[in-house]
Amino acid sequence: MEPTTENEAELLAADAIGDVIEHWGFRKALGRTWTVLYLDGGALGAAELGERLQMSAGAMSTTLTELQRWAVVRKVWIPGERRDFFEAETDFWKMISRVVHERERFLAGSVRERLGRAQAVLRKTSTGAAARARVERLGRLMAFATMAETVIESFLASRRVDFGEFGNLLALGRQVTAAAVGKARKS
Amino acid sequence: MEPTTENEAELLAADAIGDVIEHWGFRKALGRTWTVLYLDGGALGAAELGERLQMSAGAMSTTLTELQRWAVVRKVWIPGERRDFFEAETDFWKMISRVVHERERFLAGSVRERLGRAQAVLRKTSTGAAARARVERLGRLMAFATMAETVIESFLASRRVDFGEFGNLLALGRQVTAAAVGKARKS
DNA sequence: TTGAACTTTCAGAATCTTTTGAAAGTTGAG
DNA sequence: CTCAACTTTCAAAAGATTCTGAAAGTTCAA
Secondary structure: OOOOOHHHHHHHHHHHHHHHHHHOOOOHHHHHHHHHHHHHOOOEEHHHHHHHHOOOHHHHHHHHHHHHHOOOEEEEOOOOOOOOEEEEOOOHHHHHHHHHHHHHHHHHHHHHHHHHHHHHHHHHHOOOHHHHHHHHHHHHHHHHHHHHHHHHHHHHHOOOOOOOOHHHHHHHHHHHHHHHHHHHHHO | OOOOOHHHHHHHHHHHHHHHHHHOOOOHHHHHHHHHHHHHOOOEEHHHHHHHHOOOHHHHHHHHHHHHHOOOEEEEOOOOOOOOEEEEOOOHHHHHHHHHHHHHHHHHHHHHHHHHHHHHHHHHHOOOHHHHHHHHHHHHHHHHHHHHHHHHHHHHHOOOOOOOOHHHHHHHHHHHHHHHHHHHHHO
């Protein structure tokens, strides 16, 4: 069935983006809500969003809170209005870098520490060639994690990359390269 | 509580990688299983994996099937042995590119088509400045999707990038840039 | 301070995902 | 062919996650 009204078209787009967002590990509702706000261009209230997207007030509330935590939607003050209004962040780069940054923090923090702990134990308790090889493979895994972190870091550091301007990609390429080579020299 | 035995250390590492993998939208079991195989270095049978990871035979079977679908683990034939053995793919680049590729296919296929359909409807049914602005925002969203696809494609095209050799990152940077600029000229 | 308008919270319902355990299926040696 | 060894499949259980609807909380105008 083809969408025929303006609202159905909006939902079609919202659901498409919702699926992308879900594919990357978030709730579909986040993508749907952001899309409606983005396409509208202006600021909308929670009730109106809930009606357009067929979501309950409760779901709307948690969704909007989470979107704000990701700095992907912000609350705007409309003078004379009692209720809260929300509008979409339109800077794609800001949104992506926020998400990538969050995931990198996770990698950097907990994971490397745990791998390191595992390696330390293996080093102590193990004897023989097989055990040594195991320690060394774990080391390679950690080296890869470090490498990935470096790539992500430089990606984030190139904060001025604007996906709308192709020219700047050049800068990204250079920065990633420079950072990675620099780090390699140190170790 | 600190791990003290070799096996506890193995589980510590496996759980860490399991969490990373879960963070990127897969089942934890996939990451845990791959890690045990990777650290072991050799080929292991399903029963042994299940025992080390405390997983049932059924879970082991589906997990190994899925890991093979992602080409991240492969079955190996051991002459004289009745049961199947499995070993880990150790090429990180192969694994990552496979996953990125899969996600790109999703973006390229369904999503752009749906956004386009929504835009077509909006174009027809809408009149007035606000409606025109909405169509144009949807256009910007689609342009971004195309851009993202291009970046991912060039990333994938630079198949020789080896995360273990920093030097090759230079090639990645160049290729991404070249591909993006080329595509921009065409449109 | 009160009441209306709105938002947040949260227990329970609904839904989706993953695991288990056992039955059914497959394979190869003898 | 038959049995034993192994693997896959699948229904039901367990476990997570997300949503609803209503109660509680907040805020502001009067």
